Amino acid sequence: MGRSADHRSSKKTVQLDVRLREFVGYTLRRTSSIIQADLAQTLKPFDLRMLTFSALSLIINNPGLRQSQLADAMDVEHPNMVSLIDDLEARNLITRERSTSDRRAYAVCGTEAGKRLYEAAHKAVADHENRLLAGLNDDQRQQILGAMEMIQTAYKI
Amino acid sequence: MGRSADHRSSKKTVQLDVRLREFVGYTLRRTSSIIQADLAQTLKPFDLRMLTFSALSLIINNPGLRQSQLADAMDVEHPNMVSLIDDLEARNLITRERSTSDRRAYAVCGTEAGKRLYEAAHKAVADHENRLLAGLNDDQRQQILGAMEMIQTAYKI
DNA sequence: TATTGTTATACTCTATAACTATA
DNA sequence: TATAGTTATAGAGTATAACAATA
Numbered sequence: 262m263g264r265s266a267d268h269r270s271s272k273k274t275v276q277l278d279v280r281l282r283e284f285v286g287y288t289l290r291r292t293s294s295i296i297q298a299d300l301a302q303t304l305k306p307f308d309l310r311m312l313t314f315s316a317l318s319l320i321i322n323n324p325g326l327r328q329s330q331l332a333d334a335m336d337v338e339h340p341n342m343v344s345l346i347d348d349l350e351a352r353n354l355i356t357r358e359r360s361t362s363d364r365r366a367y368a369v370c371g372t373e374a375g376k377r378l379y380e381a382a383h384k385a386v387a388d389h390e391n392r393l394l395a396g397l398n399d400d401q402r403q404q405i406l407g408a409m410e411m412i413q414t415a416y417k418i
Numbered sequence: 419m420g421r422s423a424d425h426r427s428s429k430k431t432v433q434l435d436v437r438l439r440e441f442v443g444y445t446l447r448r449t450s451s452i453i454q455a456d457l458a459q460t461l462k463p464f465d466l467r468m469l470t471f472s473a474l475s476l477i478i479n480n481p482g483l484r485q486s487q488l489a490d491a492m493d494v495e496h497p498n499m500v501s502l503i504d505d506l507e508a509r510n511l512i513t514r515e516r517s518t519s520d521r522r523a524y525a526v527c528g529t530e531a532g533k534r535l536y537e538a539a540h541k542a543v544a545d546h547e548n549r550l551l552a553g554l555n556d557d558q559r560q561q562i563l564g565a566m567e568m569i570q571t572a573y574k575i
Numbered sequence: 576t577a578t579t580g581t582t583a584t585a586c587t588c589t590a591t592a593a594c595t596a597t598a
Numbered sequence: 599t600a601t602a603g604t605t606a607t608a609g610a611g612t613a614t615a616a617c618a619a620t621a
Contacts, residue, residue, distance in 0.1 A: 277491055278479040280540070281472060284547055285562060286453045290468070291493065292566040293450040295573050296443045311447070312588080315438060322435040329602060334434055336448065338590060343604060365597045365602040383437070390441055396568050401561075405442060408562050409449040411553050416452050469611080486579060495613060500581060522579040522620045 296393065303389045307382040308352075312337070314382055316345050320355050321371040321379045327360070328367055354378055453550065460546045464539040465509075469494070471539055473502050477512050478528040478536045484517070485524055511535060 281287050297311060304314055312335070319334055320326065326334075332342040346369065349355045354375035360366040371379065394402055438444050454468060461471055469492070476491055477483060483491075489499040503526065506512045511532035517523040528536065551559055 277483070278476045280479055281475050282563075284543060285551060285559060286450075286457050286543070286547060287468075287472065288563055288566045289446065289450045290454060292569050293443075293446045294493070295570060297447060299573070300443050310587085311444075315444065318438050319435045322437055326434070327602075330434075336451070337588090339603070340591085340605075341589065360602095363598075363602080365595095367603075386441060386443070390443060393569060393572065394442060396572060397565060401565060402442060404558075404561060405565050406439075406445055408554060408558060409445045412449050412550060413452060415550065415553060416456065467610085484579075494611090496580070497582080497614085498612060517579095520579080520621070524580075 299393070300386065300389060303385050304382060307378055307385070309378075309382055312345055313348060314386070316342075317349060317354060317371070317375060317379050318383065320349075320369050321376055324370040325368045328369060331369065349375070456550070457543065457546060460542050461539060464535060464542070466535075466539055469502055470505060471543070473499075474506060474511060474528070474532060474536050475540065477506075477526050478533055481527045482525045485526065488526065506532070 300311055304310060307314075309317065315335055316331060319331055328342050328346060329339060331337075331346075332339045335342075337345075346355070346357065350357050353372055356370050356372060357367045358370070360368050397405075457468055461467060464471075466474065472492055473488060476488055485499050485503060486496055488494075488503075489496045492499075494502075503512070503514065507514050510529055513527050513529060514524045515527070517525050554562075
């Protein structure tokens, strides 16, 4: 499941080493891990993990994608995509159909049930974000997203 | 080892679903994962992982800590701290000595070799950060760190 | 009783190699 | 020969339960 969900627990936290906190890489990792744990709790009622939610979102919003395209978009190795898709298909949230033009490939689409679950989960995640970022205005949120985008593209060059 | 290191590879990336990218949680996770992979490469020559580097940094800069305090500071469960400490101790980078006041506890300290390795690794990580964040000025970096701090403290309340 | 450190264990995420069936 | 999907497998990272020694 990953990290413990209860980050609000009032354990007597040790506040020490300042040097590590200067690193954006370190701070980003810790923050991301905290958010991830909370997000997992948010998605639990829908029986979705972050990976299955991401896959569902991509499939619903881009119907007909191949698994390899999904894997690329999610930055997941192809073999690891299989069980994700298997899970969603077994629950009748998506369909896997052989492509007519290339019989090696599958075209993946969301079902009506998948779309309903996705919309509900999406709303829960959006609410979660708003709670989480209540202290930041739209401008600040955009700055964060912009900075992350900049770092990501810096890596792709 | 985690994620593939070569994020600069020019795979034909699929740019699709815009909805996911609106989520700070999602974007943060992806960015953090990319940075982490690169950081792992940076630490490899020192035979350190992000977790062992973090532990070493905390130990060197706060000598005499107990393992439980380290685990708290690193947000790691106590059982998972053991192998980290074992690794560093086996390489003579740190010492584990029974506390005189509480014979259940260990006081952990860095050795001279540990300090040398840490300083070299710290410099490499700092250089890595500067390369990574070359597109951001000091003000923008501080804003990111501030926003992360705000999110983290929001969770602790 | 509670806490420090430990062992054992399990689950998720990720990476690689090798297979199959198509192209 | 190359590609799409699959299987099998291995290694990090992280979580919980239960134990011995000490408080």
